Structures are given as structure tokens and as C-alpha cells.
Amino acid sequence: MTETAPAPANDTGHKMSAKNVNVFYGSTQAIRDVSIDIDMDHVTAFIGPSGCGKSTFLRTLNRMNDTVASARVEGDIRLDGEDIYSPSMDVVQLRARVGMVFQKPNPFPKSIYENVAYGPRIHGLAASKADMDGIVERSLKRAGLWEEVKDRLSDSGTALSGGQQQRLCIARAIAVDPEVILMDEPCSALDPIATAKIEELIHELRGRYAIVIVTHNMQQAARVSQRTAFFHLGTLVEYGVTDDIFTNPRQERTKDYITGRYG
Ligand SMILES: Nc1ncnc2c1ncn2[C@@H]1O[C@H](COP(=O)(O)OP(=O)(O)OP(=O)(O)O)[C@@H](O)[C@H]1O
Numbered sequence: 001m002t003e004t005a006p007a008p009a010n011d012t013g014h015k016m017s018a019k020n021v022n023v024f025y026g027s028t029q030a031i032r033d034v035s036i037d038i039d040m041d042h043v044t045a046f047i048g049p050s051g052c053g054k055s056t057f058l059r060t061l062n063r064m065n066d067t068v069a070s071a072r073v074e075g076d077i078r079l080d081g082e083d084i085y086s087p088s089m090d091v092v093q094l095r096a097r098v099g100m101v102f103q104k105p106n107p108f109p110k111s112i113y114e115n116v117a118y119g120p121r122i123h124g125l126a127a128s129k130a131d132m133d134g135i136v137e138r139s140l141k142r143a144g145l146w147e148e149v150k151d152r153l154s155d156s157g158t159a160l161s162g163g164q165q166q167r168l169c170i171a172r173a174i175a176v177d178p179e180v181i182l183m184d185e186p187c188s189a190l191d192p193i194a195t196a197k198i199e200e201l202i203h204e205l206r207g208r209y210a211i212v213i214v215t216h217n218m219q220q221a222a223r224v225s226q227r228t229a230f231f232h233l234g235t236l237v238e239y240g241v242t243d244d245i246f247t248n249p250r251q252e253r254t255k256d257y258i259t260g261r262y263g
């Protein structure tokens with residue numbers, strides 16, 4: 001969309017906007033009436049005890065729950081004002097616009113180059129080999145991996161270290177020019193040095209994408225995010241500016257969690 005294009009009629013002014021979202025697995029409700037807005041230029045952290053629904057809610061944002069047979073999503077979720085659950089929504093296209101990075105790095109068993117080129121190829125983003133080379137290089141540079149892999153692009157992605165694999169997965173998500181990047185505990189399988197690199201990367205990527213990160217690490221949430229959402233038992237208990245959530249939570253349950261009283 002060009003800068004002069006008019007906003008869609010039902011544009012909420014937010015990059016993504018979820019209203020009254022409920023998620024069920026069979027008859028068990030995992031998410032209860034969650035409403036939240038996600039904005040550009042922000043990193044939004046989802047925190048909360050294990051099993052509270054962070055991953056479930058994150059997956060509603062690019063319809064990854066569609067792949068879980070028992071899952072049912074109710075409510076309204078919009079991307080630039082467009083209903084992502086509408087029958088006319090192209091889900092493959094949606095998942096390119098709202099990319100995802102998982103807890104365990106999951107590169108394809110293909111070359112480093114192919115890992116990054118795969119998405120742009122299926123979406124027809126490169127007109128020539130030179131174009132594709134450019135996309136691969138740019139994505140790897142943005143993911144902070146280029147210098148480490150530029151001389152071994154034909155090596156297997158699975159031969160990289162865990163931290164490098166995770167940056168490769170970020171490069172793969174970036175390659176299709178997403179608008180939103182969802183990250184579900186992207187550092188939990190990484191050592192502190194690899195974690196610091198990813199955090200630095202998230203910081204650099206913030207200006208270009210809306211980023212949502214699930215983390216169990218309170219320090220990480222405080223370091224990388226500008227907005228924090230605290231989930232408990234499937235509900236969104238509190239959502240606000242990260243500094244406020246950590247220094248002056250309004251809800252007792254939030255305070256108990258961030259001070260380590262449970263979790
Ligand atoms: N595929 C599934 N089928 C049935 N129930 C599920 C499924 N995935 C998650 N659940 C249930 O939904 C609830 C929320 O799980 P979810 O994985 O979203 O929590 P989480 O906050 O991401 O937890 P964690 O911090 O441990 O990753 C839990 O009660 C969980 O058992």
C-alpha cells in the first residue's frame with residue numbers, strides 16, 4: 001500500500017486489533033474474551049504462567065490454530081482493519097504478512113540459501129536469480145547472520161548452531177516482507193550469548209515490523225518490549241506500557257507474577 005492510499009473503511013488505526021476473542025480446544029476454553037491492539041514500531045511481550053494461553057492466543061493472530069483440529073476461535077481479529085477470519089482471507093498470504101518464529105529453531109533440511117529463498121519463491125517475489133540473491137542477502141543481513149554464512153550459503157541450515165538457526169528462521173520470516181512477526185519464546189533453547197544477539201536483533205527490527213514476543217523471562221520482556229500483556233488462566237489481566245507493568249502494575253495478580261510469587 002502506498003502512503004497516499006486511503007485507509008480501509010473499517011481500519012482501527014492499529015496494525016492488528018483483536019476483540020472479544022475466545023478459543024476452545026474441544027469443550028475446554030483456553031482463551032476468554034481477550035481484546036488487544038498491536039501497533040507498528042512496538043514490541044509487545046506476552047507474559048504469564050505456563051498454560052495461561054499465550055501460545056494459543058499468539059497463534060490466533062495468523063490462524064496457526066487452523067492446523068489444530070480441535071481448536072475453535074471466536075471473536076474478531078483484524079489486520080489493517082481486514083477480518084483475518086473472513087472466508088475470503090487467503091491464509092497462505094496472511095501467514096506471510098504475519099510471520100512466525102517458534103521456540104525451537106526449525107530450519108528446513110535444505111541449504112541456508114533455500115531456507116530464505118523458499119517463501120519468496122512460493123509468493124513469486126523474485127523476478128530473476130539476481131533478484132532472489134538480493135532478497136536472500138538482504139534478509140540474512142537484517143537477521144544479523146550474513147557475515148557468518150555468506151561463504152557457506154549452500155551448506156545445510158540444520159548444520160548451523162542453535163542461535164544461528166534461530167536467526168535463519170527470522171531471516172526466513174523476513175524474506176517475504178511481513179508486517180507483523182510473532183515469536184513464541186524464541187530464545188528459550190538458546191544460550192545467553194545467542195539470546196543477547198536475538199534481543200539485539202528484535203531491537204533493530206522494531207522500526208520495520210510490529211513484533212509480538214512470548215517470553216517467560218521477565219528481564220527479557222522488560223528489555224525488549226514497549227508494551228506488555230499479562231495473561232492468567234486464559235484471560236488478559238493487564239496490558240500496558242512495559243515500564244508501567246513492571247514498576248507499577250494495577251492488578252494484584254500482575255504484581256504477584258512479576259515479583260515471582262507464582263508462575
Ligand atoms: N493442541 C491442543 N489441544 C488441546 N489443548 C491444548 C492444545 N494446546 C494448548 N492446549 C491447552 O490450552 C491451554 C493454554 O495452552 P498454551 O500452550 O496456549 O499456554 P502457554 O501460556 O503458551 O503455556 P507455556 O508457557 O507452557 O508455553 C492449556 O490448558 C493447554 O493444555
Ligand SMILES: [Mg+2]
Nearest residue numbers: 054055056184
Ligand atoms: Mg506457550
